[in-house]
Amino acid sequence: MNEENLHNELSLDDLFSNINRESKKEKKAIVPFKFLDSYTLEDKDIFYGRDDEINEIYRKFHLSNILLIYGKSGTGKSSVVNCGLRSKIPTSDLYPITIRCGKEAYKNFNAELIKHSSVRAPDSLSYLKHIYETKFKPIALIFDQFEEVFILSTSDERKALLNEIKIISESTLSVSFIFIIREEYYANLTEFEDEIPSIYSNRIRIEKMDKNHVEDAIYEPCKICNVAVEKGLSDKIINQLTKNTGQLELTWFQVLMDKLYKIAIERDKQNPELKIADLDKLGRIDKVLTTFVDDQLQKMENGINGEFVLKTLVSVDGTKKQLKIDEIHSGLNDIGIKISFDEVKDIVKYFTDVRILSEKDENGYYEFRHDSIAARIFERMTAFEKELSEVRKFIENSLKIFDNRQKLLDQNDLNYIAPYLEKLILTKEQKELINKSKKQIQKNKNRKLRLVGFIIIFILAVSSGLTIWALISKAEAENQKQIADEQRIKADSLYEDSMLSNYQKFITIGDSELDKGEFDKAEENYEIARTFIDSSEIDLRLLKIDTIRKLSSSVDSIIAEAEKLYASGQYYNAKIKYQEALNNDYKTAIIENRIDEIQGVIDSKVNSLLHAIQDFLDQGYQDMALKRISQVLELDPDNVKAKDYLKMINQ
Amino acid sequence: MNRRLIRTVENDFPYPIAAEFRILNTEEYLEPDENRLKQLLRTVESTAHFLSIISLVDLTENIIKNPELIIPETFKKEFGGRIVRTSFGKWVALLREVIKVFKINDLTMFVSELADYFIKGKSSESEAQIAFNKVTTIRNKIAHFDSVPTKKDIENFCLETEEFLEIILGELEFIQDYPFLYVNNVNVTYLKWQNPSYVHAFSEVIGNTSKFRAYKKKLKGLVNTPAVILTKENEENYLNLEPFIIFSDEGESTISDIFLYTDWDKTKGVKYRPVWVGGSYSLNGTIFQEERKKSIFRIFSIFGNSQFIDSYKEQISIEV
Numbered sequence: 001m002n003e004e005n006l007h008n009e010l011s012l013d014d015l016f017s018n019i020n021r022e023s024k025k026e027k028k029a030i031v032p033f034k035f036l037d038s039y040t041l042e043d044k045d046i047f048y049g050r051d052d053e054i055n056e057i058y059r060k061f062h063l064s065n066i067l068l069i070y071g072k073s074g075t076g077k078s079s080v081v082n083c084g085l086r087s088k089i090p091t092s093d094l095y096p097i098t099i100r101c102g103k104e105a106y107k108n109f110n111a112e113l114i115k116h117s118s119v120r121a122p123d124s125l126s127y128l129k130h131i132y133e134t135k136f137k138p139i140a141l142i143f144d145q146f147e148e149v150f151i152l153s154t155s156d157e158r159k160a161l162l163n164e165i166k167i168i169s170e171s172t173l174s175v176s177f178i179f180i181i182r183e184e185y186y187a188n189l190t191e192f193e194d195e196i197p198s199i200y201s202n203r204i205r206i207e208k209m210d211k212n213h214v215e216d217a218i219y220e221p222c223k224i225c226n227v228a229v230e231k232g233l234s235d236k237i238i239n240q241l242t243k244n245t246g247q248l249e250l251t252w253f254q255v256l257m258d259k260l261y262k263i264a265i266e267r268d269k270q271n272p273e274l275k276i277a278d279l280d281k282l283g284r285i286d287k288v289l290t291t292f293v294d295d296q297l298q299k300m301e302n303g304i305n306g307e308f309v310l311k312t313l314v315s316v317d318g319t320k321k322q323l324k325i326d327e328i329h330s331g332l333n334d335i336g337i338k339i340s341f342d343e344v345k346d347i348v349k350y351f352t353d354v355r356i357l358s359e360k361d362e363n364g365y366y367e368f369r370h371d372s373i374a375a376r377i378f379e380r381m382t383a384f385e386k387e388l389s390e391v392r393k394f395i396e397n398s399l400k401i402f403d404n405r406q407k408l409l410d411q412n413d414l415n416y417i418a419p420y421l422e423k424l425i426l427t428k429e430q431k432e433l434i435n436k437s438k439k440q441i442q443k444n445k446n447r448k449l450r451l452v453g454f455i456i457i458f459i460l461a462v463s464s465g466l467t468i469w470a471l472i473s474k475a476e477a478e479n480q481k482q483i484a485d486e487q488r489i490k491a492d493s494l495y496e497d498s499m500l501s502n503y504q505k506f507i508t509i510g511d512s513e514l515d516k517g518e519f520d521k522a523e524e525n526y527e528i529a530r531t532f533i534d535s536s537e538i539d540l541r542l543l544k545i546d547t548i549r550k551l552s553s554s555v556d557s558i559i560a561e562a563e564k565l566y567a568s569g570q571y572y573n574a575k576i577k578y579q580e581a582l583n584n585d586y587k588t589a590i591i592e593n594r595i596d597e598i599q600g601v602i603d604s605k606v607n608s609l610l611h612a613i614q615d616f617l618d619q620g621y622q623d624m625a626l627k628r629i630s631q632v633l634e635l636d637p638d639n640v641k642a643k644d645y646l647k648m649i650n651q
Numbered sequence: 652m653n654r655r656l657i658r659t660v661e662n663d664f665p666y667p668i669a670a671e672f673r674i675l676n677t678e679e680y681l682e683p684d685e686n687r688l689k690q691l692l693r694t695v696e697s698t699a700h701f702l703s704i705i706s707l708v709d710l711t712e713n714i715i716k717n718p719e720l721i722i723p724e725t726f727k728k729e730f731g732g733r734i735v736r737t738s739f740g741k742w743v744a745l746l747r748e749v750i751k752v753f754k755i756n757d758l759t760m761f762v763s764e765l766a767d768y769f770i771k772g773k774s775s776e777s778e779a780q781i782a783f784n785k786v787t788t789i790r791n792k793i794a795h796f797d798s799v800p801t802k803k804d805i806e807n808f809c810l811e812t813e814e815f816l817e818i819i820l821g822e823l824e825f826i827q828d829y830p831f832l833y834v835n836n837v838n839v840t841y842l843k844w845q846n847p848s849y850v851h852a853f854s855e856v857i858g859n860t861s862k863f864r865a866y867k868k869k870l871k872g873l874v875n876t877p878a879v880i881l882t883k884e885n886e887e888n889y890l891n892l893e894p895f896i897i898f899s900d901e902g903e904s905t906i907s908d909i910f911l912y913t914d915w916d917k918t919k920g921v922k923y924r925p926v927w928v929g930g931s932y933s934l935n936g937t938i939f940q941e942e943r944k945k946s947i948f949r950i951f952s953i954f955g956n957s958q959f960i961d962s963y964k965e966q967i968s969i970e971v
Contacts, residue, residue, distance in 0.1 A: 009738040010794055012696065016689050062903045091686070118678075136677045136859070172862070 013090065032221035033257040035355055036370035038076070039083035045224050047083045049209050049217030050076065054084035056204055061085060061140075064202040065169060066177045070186050071206035073319075073371045074251040077180045078144050080206055085178075095137040098144055102322050102365070105153040106160035124164045128173055138174040147185035151315050152322075154400055158191070166195040182319075182371075208247035214238045218257065218274075227264065228273035236276060251372040255288050293376050296354045300347075308337050309347045310356070310377045313368060316390045318378035322365040334392055334425045335385075391420040395430050402433050409437035503532040510541065517552070517587065519545050551586045558584075559591070571602045572635050602635045606642070609635070613645050622649050652817050660820050665831040666856040666863075666909055667896075667926045671697045672820070673859035683809035684802070688793075691812040695786045696739040697926075698819055700911055702765065703746040704895040705881060709761045710749050711950050712890065720756045722954065731959030734951065737913050739790065743783050761883065761890045764825040779822040782815035789815075829883055831856045833863065833898045833909075834876040849873050853886065856898075856909060861927055879909065894943040894950075897923065902932035912947070917966060921947060 032046055039047045057080060061067050071077050086096055099112045113127040118134070121127045132139060143149075149158055168175055181189070183205070192199050209217065218234045221227075237256065241248050260279065264272035282288060297303040312331040315321045323331065329344045339347075348366055351357040356373055357366050368374045381389070395417060401407050409417075414437060426434070510525030523545055530538045562577030575598045582591045609632045616625035626649060632642035660672045671694040674680060680687045714720050726748050733741040733748075750769050753760050760766050771777045776784070789808055793800065800808070833854040841847035849870050854863035856879065872887050874880070879896045880889040900907040902925055910923035910932045921934040921944060934940045948967050952960050 009740045009790075011738065012689055012692055015790070015793055016685055059903065134678045136674050174861075 030225050031261070032225040032227055033254060033261050035258040036251060036254055036373065037358070039079035041083060041086045043079075043083050044087035046221035047079065047087075048220040049213035050080050050084050051213075053080050053204075053206055054088055057081065057085050058088050060202055060204055061089075061176065061178070064198065065175065066196065066198050066202055067179070068189070068199060068203035069178060069180045069206060070183050070203065072183050072208070073375070074249065075206045075208050076250050077206045081142060081178060081180055082144070093137065094140050095131065095135045096140040096142055097131075098142045100144055100322075101146060101149045101153060101161070103148075103152045103157075105149045105157040106164065107157070109161055109164065123167075125168055125171055125173070128168060128175055132173060132175075138176065140176045140178060141168075142178045142180065144180050146179045146181040147188075147319070150185050150188045150191075151317055151319055154397070156404065162192050162195050165192075169196060209250055209253070211238050211242040211248060214241070214248055214253070217253070222274065226272075227261065228271065230273060230275045233274055233276050233279065236279060240279075251370060252288055255292055256282070259288065259292075289372055290376050293356065293373060296351070296356055299354075300350065302343075305337075305339050305343065306347050306351070307377075307380065308332055308339065309344060310351065310368075311381055311385065311389075313357070313366070314374050314378050314381065314389070316386070316393050318375050319371050320368040320374040322361075322367045324360075324364045324366070328366070335388055336423060336425060388420055388423055391417050392424060395424070395426065395433075399430055399433050408440050409434065411441050414438065414441065499532040503529045503535070505529075506532070507537065507541070514541070514545060514548070515589070519549055519552075548586050551584045555581045555584045555586045555591075559587075559594075562594075566598060570634075571598055571605065572637065574598050575602065606632050606636050606639060610639075610641050610645075613642070617645065617648070625649060652813060653821070656817065656821055656824075659824065659827070662858045663827045664820070664823070664857070665701060665826060666858065666861075667701045667911060668694070668698050668820070668823075668826075669857070669859040670861075670926050683806040685805055688805055688809045688812060691809060691816055692739075692786065692790060695783070695812070695816055695819060696742070698823070699739060699742040699746060699783060700737075701896075702769075702823075703742040703749070704892060704911065705762060705890070706746055706749040706753075706760065706765060707950070707954075708892050708895060709890055710752055711953060712761075713753075713756075713758055714953055720752070720758070722752060723755070726752060727954060727956045730954040731951075731956060734955075735914050735916075740787055743787065747780065761881065762826070762829050768822055768825070777822070779819050782818040782822075785815045786812055786819075829881050832880050832882055832886070832889075834874050834878050834880060835865075837873060837876050846871070851876070851886065861908065894946040897939075897943070899932065899937065901937040915947060915951075915963065915966075917962070 030046055034043065034046075057067070057069065069077050069081060082098065086094075095116075097112060097116055099109050102108050110124055110127070113124055113131070117127045117130045119130055121130055128139060149161065153161075165177065169177065179189075179199070189199055215234050215238070218237065219229060222229050237253075238248075241253055241256070256279075257274075259282065260274045261272065263278045264274050267273075283291075297306050300306045309328060309332070312328050313321050313323055325341070325345055325348060328348065329339070329341050332339050332344070348357060352359055352366070355369055358369050360366050368377075378386075394413075398407075398409055398413065414434070417434075421434075506525045506529035510522045510529060513519075513522035513525060523542060526538045526541050526545075529535075558577055558581040562574045562581065564574075565571075565577055566574035575595055578591050578595045578598065582588060582595070609628045613625045613628040613632070616622070616628060625645060629642045629646050629649070632639050633646075636642070657672075657676060661669055661676070663669075664672070671690070675687070675690045675694055680690050714722070729744075729748070733745045746769060750760075750766050751774070753766050754770060754773060767777065769777055769780050789812055793808065796804075833856050835852040835854060837852070838850040839847055840850065849872065850867055851870055851874055852865060852867050854865045856863055868886060870887055874886060874889060875891045875893070877898060878891045878893050879898050880886075880891050882889045895912040897910050898907065899910055902908060902910065902923075908925045908927055910925050912921070913924050914922045916922060919933065919935075923932040923934075925932060934943055937943075944967060948963055951963050955963075
């Protein structure tokens with residue numbers, strides 16, 4: 001090879017891509033647009049407008065063995081991976097295995113691995129080891145539409161799948177995981193986070209195609225397929241499809257382009273051209289999908305039955321479900337819709353032909369071509385139908401739970417499904433579950449009633465006992481109270497008596513001391529008496545003492561005067577003085593005694609004087625008698641004898 | 652293909668060759684179709700690439716030891732074109748010309764059998780060289796086919812290429828005597844009054860698995876580390892294949908792999924291809940970026956002409 005040829009030498013990839021391109025051109029004319037189907041590796045020649053996303057995914061794919069791709073429905077996630085990423089990685093560098101989890105996530109995962117391996121193995125890791133040894137390439141497990149794990153699979157299936165993923169990711173096998181999931185179920189992956197902590201670490205969000213790339217997505221596939229595009233058409237499409245959001249609704253775009261292409265082919269198969277006039281005829285682009293579904297239903301002989309069939313393929317979340325024909329048929333029966341098996345088959349075939357449903361897969365499952373169609377059908381469901389669908393799913397799930405864990409429905413569950421039972425045609429097992437649940441609830445109710453009854457009786461018994469005891473206690477207490485009262489009264493009385501007695505005692509002592517003239521001692525005793533009974537008598541006595549103290553000095557001075565008079569012989573005046581002192585009512589006894597004494601002296605002297613007077617009179621000594629009479633009258637002014645003698649004398 | 656040869660290549664040949672070869676014998680590639688043909692060609696290309704690098708590095712070491720060695724002007728003239736934007740044909744050409752230089756200077760190659768493997772005697776084509784050239788022809792035929800090759804064409808190409816591959820690998824069995832190793836690190840024990848001893852961790856980069864067998868060995872001397880080396884008789888007698896063959900986990904995939912030099916693009920940097928992992932690898936932003944660039948430049952300086960050297964001198968001076 002000369003040097004010039006060396007410089008012009010093609011790489012192997014270029015060498016073989018040329019071969020492939022040429023051979024593909026010969027095979028058949030490729031269709032430029034794929035309606036609602038997602039793009040696969042075979043479509044790499046017509047897949048445009050997603051280079052940025054593909055490059056980013058390619059870069060992130062090599063960063064870690066787990067890659068999470070999420071985005072809203074209809075943003076082209078599956079296409080970007082299955083077509084974009086896979087076409088960027090040489091086939092010799094990667095062995096991709098695409099898995100749809102569906103209703104039985106774990107089972108379907110294993111089933112997919114078995115397809116790629118020619119030997120029997122005990123578990124998924126062993127299958128993967130064998131696949132690696134035979135293919136000798138790193139393996140990529142692409143979990144497409146992974147949200148089905150949360151929508152359709154049971155918790156047990158999810159757990160089993162998660163366990164397998166964990167084991168594989170921790171092994172030394174060169175296996176990458178790509179999870180493609182709808183954005184609405186992004187948070188559900190936290191269920192996996194404990195076992196696979198890095199599940200969120202390497203992720204990319206796929207957004208709607210930017211309008212700057214739409215032109216490529218229109219022109220390039222058309223160029224490959226020799227389809228002309230009228231000038232200005234792409235701008236018009238872009239404007240109409242992105243006018244509100246600036247981003248492209250991919251499902252509308254795909255349906256629209258497919259429609260425009262079909263119109264172009266019908267017009268001129270050899271030289272098809274997409275025209276603006278066709279676009280104008282179609283009308284509002286956002287209604288294209290809805291209109292498409294409506295059109296197909298209208299074209300049917302029995303669109304109502306057709307709609308019923310489609311509704312069975314919609315999950316309670318408004319996403320697509322995978323069902324076989326017999327499952328569709330029994331699903332209709334479950335809600336009381338009688339359509340024969342053959343008619344269901346015909347309807348499904350019709351929908352497959354008009355591309356509302358995808359062709360059945362190798363397991364015989366049908367599904368909507370796209371979630372957006374499922375969403376349109378979901379919109380057509382009445383609220384009751386949606387609820388009925390939910391209730392049916394709830395019953396199915398409850399039966400599964402019962403089979404695994406013997407858990408019956410509770411009263412809330414029965415209340416929830418009760419209004420719909422008439423409308424549902426239940427299987428024998430479902431009916432048994434409901435009946436068993438009802439019986440169990442009734443049993444529980446009865447048990448509860450018995451228990452309540454027993455408790456009531458017990459409470460009553462206890463209450464009665466307590467009441468009786470209380471009454472007895474009350475009587476006892478009252479009795480005790482009475483006794484206590486009596487005791488108290490008695491005690492009070494005794495106390496009072498005691499107090500009175502003491503009071504009187506000290507009053508008496510005080511009086512005695514007062515009489516003795518011992519004022520201080522009298523006061524002291526009166527104060528002691530006050531400690532027992534604080535009586536006004538004491539105050540009076542004390543006042544008396546005060547008064548007497550005051551009197552005492554005047555009485556003493558009177559007595560002193562009286563004694564002077566007595567000492568001077570003026571007995572009668574002394575007696576008068578003492579009588580004056582007596583008016584003070586003080587030292588009365590003493591004074592009275594003294595008065596008596598003085599009277600006694602007076603009387604004695606008067607008597608002597610009267611004898612003397614008689615004598616003198618007898619003797620005729622009148623003067624002497626007169627002197628004596630005056631002495632008597634001095635002593636006793638009111639003495640009658642003296643007065644008589646005087647009279648006698650005067651006569 | 653001879654089953655014994657298949658087992659030998661898969662298990663005992665250097666990893667860059669064995670890994671590609673192993674794919675060839677997987678179920679998916681057994682049919683004589685485009686896939687198999689591409690893989691056959693890829694295996695031949697990997698072999699040429701690998702041998703060419705060994706020879707070039709060997710020659711470089713010799714020239715450094717002995718600058719007086721004769722390098723033909725034509726070699727220098729063509730070197731710049733061959734060492735960038737490399738391809739199968741360029742590697743084959745480079746291998747041939749390098750071996751010629753050894754022969755001219757009457758030097759023994761590190762892999763002593765390699766010279767005669769490719770050039771018999773002074774300048775005759777060996778069986779292996781003929782086989783390489785035949786494969787080149789097949790490649791050209793594919794590139795210049797008048798129409799799309801038919802299934803039969805592809806099948807014939809497969810058979811032919813396989814035949815030549817068998818010769819290329821069969822003649823190369825001596826390579827097993829030169830263990831291809833990766834030196835990861837060295838632990839030094841240097842006790843008082845003792846000579847230092849160096850415990851090296853080696854990985855045998857042999858066979859078709861990226862899980863290399865590793866072992867430790869105490870050596871008196873120090874081996875370059877980290878380094879991918881070819882050894883002869885013992886580990887201390889080695890040819891360090893840096894900077895053209897490296898071991899790194901700094902590729903796009905961040906998975907450890909052996910990488911082989913493919914190009915020095917002035918705008919995008921020095922590029923390598925991985926043996927297995929896939930994804931691209933560039934020295935830009937890697938730990939040993941500067942050291943390896945300088946090493947490559949040194950080799951360019953040894954073998955390139957002044958114009959070529961000057962154009963890359965700017966690359967070094969900008970970044971240094």
